[in-house]
Amino acid sequence: MSEGLRERKKRLTRRRIAEVALGLFVERGFDQVTIAEVADAADVSVNTVYNYFATKEDLALPPEEASPDRLADIVRGRAPGESAAVAVLGRLRAEVRRRDRAVGLTDGFGRVLAMMLAAPTLAARLEDLSGRMVDRLAELLAAETGAAEGDPVPRLVAGQLGWCHSVVFGEIGRRTVAGEDPALIAEAALSLLDAIEDLLGERVLTYAARMEEA
Structure with a gap:
């Protein structure tokens, strides 16, 4: 089953947020970057960031990439x-x-x-x-x-x-x-x-x- 437009947009948005966040964390340090700064740099709202990532730590270690399974x-x-x-x-x-x-x-x-x-x-x-x-x-x-x-x-x-x-x-x-x-x-x-x-x-x-x- 092919990926629909809505699913593709969500996947790309999630990836962009994660990439922007990781760049900021590496540049300035994890504890020195706020979710609001990530949202601003990714051109989304703070609520949008939390819609995709439950915690700030999930931005650096996404559950699908750091799975206990x-x-x-x-x-x-x-x-x-x-x-x-x-x-x-x-x-x-x-x-x-x-x-x-x-x-x-x-x-x-x-x-x-x-x-x-x-x-x-x-x-x-x-x-x-x-x-x-x-x-x-x-x-x-x-x-x-x-x-x-x-x-x-x-x-x-x-x-x-x-x-x-x-x-x-x-x-x-x-x-x-x-x-x-x-x-x-x-x-x-x-x-x-x-x-x-x-x-x-x-x-x-x-x-x-x-x-x-x-």
């Missing part, structure tokens, strides 16, 4: 025969190789990340997001494996995969903020993923393999 969605979509760990590591490798926005390997992201880490509310949201990713993944693994109530294994595996995700993002972020070349950052991230896979035990690497299709 990220890890669970990756595992939910894994191929037959593929385990949870293999799915997560494979997705991260693919995103790094194509320098995807999802892993912050885009031009100018270093300034954006530095701005986020300097803002207490955004830094706290990033930390909370990481914890909720693990929670959602643990719930999915428990349901898919039929784990008994109180079985710690789904949460332990989810915690391991959440750690993998956080370590890779942390490495990319550290190098990005330092101004390293994206190609070199990607190379380092791929090497890190190889090291992580070597460290993970067989039980984690084979846990929750999806049943082969009949």
Whole structure:
């Protein structure tokens, strides 16, 4: 079904507001910019900004781009025969190789990340997001494996995969903020993923393999 004119206008308006806001945040700092200033720069009303973004933090970290379901969605979509760990590591490798926005390997992201880490509310949201990713993944693994109530294994595996995700993002972020070349950052991230896979035990690497299709 093709996008209607109304939906297209709403999507473009939302994108323009977010881009204007992010530019102001990077230039002046998140806490130094008001919603009224964002609205004025985007040539919309304050109410319009709030119609698209419930909070100021959502302007910098849109829920659709910073979803607590990220890890669970990756595992939910894994191929037959593929385990949870293999799915997560494979997705991260693919995103790094194509320098995807999802892993912050885009031009100018270093300034954006530095701005986020300097803002207490955004830094706290990033930390909370990481914890909720693990929670959602643990719930999915428990349901898919039929784990008994109180079985710690789904949460332990989810915690391991959440750690993998956080370590890779942390490495990319550290190098990005330092101004390293994206190609070199990607190379380092791929090497890190190889090291992580070597460290993970067989039980984690084979846990929750999806049943082969009949």
